Structure formats: structure tokens, C-alpha cells
Amino acid sequence: MSNRYFSYRNGRLHASGVALERLAAEVGTPFYCYSADALEHGYRHFAAALKGLPATICYALKANSNQAVIATFAALGAGADVVSEGELRRALAAGVPAQKIVFAGVGKTAKELAAGLDAGIMQFNIESLSELKLLSEVAAARGVIAPVALRVNPDVDAGTHAKITTGRADTKFGIDAGEARAFLLANRDIPGIRIEGLAVHIGSQLTDIAPYRLAFERLIALYKDLRAAGLPLKRLDFGGGIGISYQHGPLTEEGGGEEIDTADARVDAYAGMVRELVEGLDAEFVFEPGRLLVGNAGMLVTRVLYLKDNGPRRFVIIDAAMNDLIRPSLYDAWHEIVPLKAPTPGAELRPVDVVGPVCESTDTFAKQRPLPPVAEGDLLAFSTAGAYAFVMASTYNSRPLAPEILVRGDRYAIVRPRMDYDTMIGQDRLPDWLEDAARQDRDAEKTGETRGAA
Numbered sequence: 001m002s003n004r005y006f007s008y009r010n011g012r013l014h015a016s017g018v019a020l021e022r023l024a025a026e027v028g029t030p031f032y033c034y035s036a037d038a039l040e041h042g043y044r045h046f047a048a049a050l051k052g053l054p055a056t057i058c059y060a061l062k063a064n065s066n067q068a069v070i071a072t073f074a075a076l077g078a079g080a081d082v083v084s085e086g087e088l089r090r091a092l093a094a095g096v097p098a099q100k101i102v103f104a105g106v107g108k109t110a111k112e113l114a115a116g117l118d119a120g121i122m123q124f125n126i127e128s129l130s131e132l133k134l135l136s137e138v139a140a141a142r143g144v145i146a147p148v149a150l151r152v153n154p155d156v157d158a159g160t161h162a163k164i165t166t167g168r169a170d171t172k173f174g175i176d177a178g179e180a181r182a183f184l185l186a187n188r189d190i191p192g193i194r195i196e197g198l199a200v201h202i203g204s205q206l207t208d209i210a211p212y213r214l215a216f217e218r219l220i221a222l223y224k225d226l227r228a229a230g231l232p233l234k235r236l237d238f239g240g241g242i243g244i245s246y247q248h249g250p251l252t253e254e255g256g257g258e259e260i261d262t263a264d265a266r267v268d269a270y271a272g273m274v275r276e277l278v279e280g281l282d283a284e285f286v287f288e289p290g291r292l293l294v295g296n297a298g299m300l301v302t303r304v305l306y307l308k309d310n311g312p313r314r315f316v317i318i319d320a321a322m323n324d325l326i327r328p329s330l331y332d333a334w335h336e337i338v339p340l341k342a343p344t345p346g347a348e349l350r351p352v353d354v355v356g357p358v359c360e361s362t363d364t365f366a367k368q369r370p371l372p373p374v375a376e377g378d379l380l381a382f383s384t385a386g387a388y389a390f391v392m393a394s395t396y397n398s399r400p401l402a403p404e405i406l407v408r409g410d411r412y413a414i415v416r417p418r419m420d421y422d423t424m425i426g427q428d429r430l431p432d433w434l435e436d437a438a439r440q441d442r443d444a445e446k447t448g449e450t451r452g453a454a
Helices: 020-027 036-049 067-075 087-092 111-118 131-141 178-185 210-228 258-278 291-297 329-332 421-426 432-447
Strands: 006-008 012-015 031-035 055-060 080-082 101-103 125-126 145-152 195-199 235-237 284-287 298-309 313-318 337-339 350-355 364-371 380-383 402-410 410-418
Touching: 012 020, 012 031, 020 258, 020 298, 020 380, 031 036, 031 291, 036 055, 036 258, 036 291, 036 402, 067 087, 067 402, 067 410, 080 087, 087 101, 087 111, 101 111, 111 131, 125 131, 125 195, 125 235, 131 145, 131 195, 145 178, 145 210, 145 235, 178 210, 195 210, 195 284, 210 235, 210 258, 258 291, 284 380, 291 298, 329 364, 337 364
Parallel strands: 031 402, 055 080, 055 284, 080 101, 101 125, 125 145, 145 195, 195 235, 235 284, 313 350
Antiparallel strands: 006 012, 031 298, 298 313, 298 380, 337 380, 350 364, 402 410
């Protein structure tokens, strides 16, 4: 990894201007660290690439929903792409204007639809006739009109991991492109609904723009056809999904920026393709980047607990686990693993298995990964952990959620403290019959009796 926002300075790994060793000493491990400088760079470059287009950039909260991250983008003018009432509330609380919020997702409840209507959001991305009918009922009951875009499934293979592909006909998302025209024309006058646009999202972690071109061409053709048929559409939502690099070579001393620059170049190519396709088109545009903006802006820092040799195989057991970063277990995803102290030049690499403490064989981050010499107590970092890391974390094995740190220049702030055990256990409630039994045990202890004794 060579990244201008995460680099070695005098042999110590820094996030922007803050040494990660310093953070480890102050907050403990594991912890997530995000660079606000990297977040701002990513958003500004994306916005600059689209300059001149009537475009709204809606950050996809599902990638990283920390309030400080959302607020960083909101301060730059971003909207939000949300997929739940919780994300809607997060976006509003972080200062995202309601008129810049898109509510997506295939399974919105009546309560969630009502929350979006009450907030006055820009658009609901509708994915089925049943959802459209429910939204109509909820809107009519409130005496308001719901702005809607139909999510079209263009049956385009994004060429990415099967579990993050969303634009093929065999996925649960959207309305089949061949049926979308008839669907919209048949439901154009449904009460409480104003059909304003079309939407598409074909998957996540796309590093080739060819699938985008095919999907967008189909969407634009449908848009023109429906406009000609008298449907007053005004907006095209092109979704998100632009990928980033997870494998990008060794860290360097100050400078570099390889994967940031690669992402920038990919954005430029994407924006050029969009400009070509929408030339002369009477429409507004929505873009929903997520991972692109936050993935390279974060790291997960962990400490080596033990080294263990089983025959010729060496295991590096760390204090981070699959509940902190589930992508390797869930998707066989790759994350670079780097030491916080720069390795000695020419240090011999040894294949090791990097594993966590959770009682699951799947709690494995890397198998036979060549790493420089590692000792017990050393600090390591997983790169490209700004997206789909904390947001997918859990308290499995009753492990408290790790803290999140935001760095800007030489300053840092704890933007989510480490969960303590009292908070975690305190979320549980005992039923009255167990409370009564516990009370009887406490009373018996005071009298020296045993509950149930004659």
C-alpha cells in the first residue's frame, strides 16, 4: 500500500499527521482509524470530475455510517443514499439536507416510508409493485405526494463478486428492464405518487467501466422512450459501486498515493463515459458513491497476541477478529496487512496465517501471507478498512465493539468510544421469573439457606 494519507514517517506508520502507535497507546487495540483528509480528497475529486453536470452526489451510508464521516461529506455538500430508517436518521442528524436524500432498498417498511415522507426526502427508489402500492397508501394517508424513481434491473453482469452483484436478472433488486416501461405507464396515475425518474445500481466494487456503459445505455434509452410516451421524468439515478484497489504493494515513506491515484483515474474515466452518454439529455443526475470515498481512508489497527507453530505452519494470533472485520470470512476478501514499524530493508518474508481469537475456524484474515518478521506485542494494520468494516461489526463472542478514530492533519478525535462490558450486557433484560429466582438466591445467601432445600 502506498497512500499519501497513510505512510511511514521516520519508520512509523502515520494516518495523516498522527502516528498510529500513539493512538494504540491511548485507546488500546483493536481500533479503526479514518483520515478526514482522505475523505475530503475523495469527495472533492468525484465532484470535480462531474463539474458542470446537474448532479447530486449522495454518499452511500452503508459503506461507513459513523456520524463524523457523514458530517464530513455533508459539510462538502454531499447528499445521502440510505437503505433504512436508521440510516435516514443518521443522515439528517449529521446535517444532510432532506432534499438531497435518496431512500433505496428492496424491503422498506410502512414505518420507513412514512419517515422518509415526513422528512421530505428527494426520492424513493421503488423496486416492486407491492412497494409502490404501499407507498401510495402511506402518502395518501398523509395527504402528500411521494417523489419516486423506479429501480430498473438491466440484466447486466457487473463482473464482480457474486455476493455483491445486484444488476443481473437472478438478483432480488429492481424491476426487469423489459417490464419497466409497461410497469410505469400502467401505474403513472397511482394516488400519492409522482414518478420522477429511473434508477440503476448493478453492483459493488466494479473496476471496469464497461458494465456501467451497457447499463447506463439501457437506462437512458428507456428514459427517452418513456419521456416520448408522455411520462414527465426528470432524473436519472446512476447508483454507485465504483471499485477501489485492495492489493497495492508495500507501504513507503512519505508521499506515494498509488491506490488513491488509481481510484482518481477510475473516477475520471467513469465521469468521461457518463458525459459522453448524457450529452444533450434533459435530465438531472444522481450518483451514489460509498466504498470509493471511504475505503482507502481507513485502517484497522491490531496487536499480535501470540505466535504459534503447528509443524511447519506459523499462526499469528491477533486481538482483532472476524467480528471487527468480517470481509475476509464473508467474501474471501483481501486486505493488505502492514506493520506499524517499517520493516528492515531486505527483511525476509515468511508465509503465515493471520487469525483472530474468535472460536470459529473462519476467523481467519489471511492464509500463508508473506509477512516480514512479526513478534508478540507488535502492532499491525489492515489497510483499506474504511468501508464495510465497522458497519458490519458485531459483538459475537461477547466482544465489545472497537472504537473509531478520525484524524485530520495532526489532530484526532474519538468519534465512537470503545463499547464497555456494562453497556453490552446492560442491553439484555431478564424476564420476571428469572428476576424472582435471582432475588430468592440473594435472600437465601443472606440467611445461609439454599433455595429449594427442605
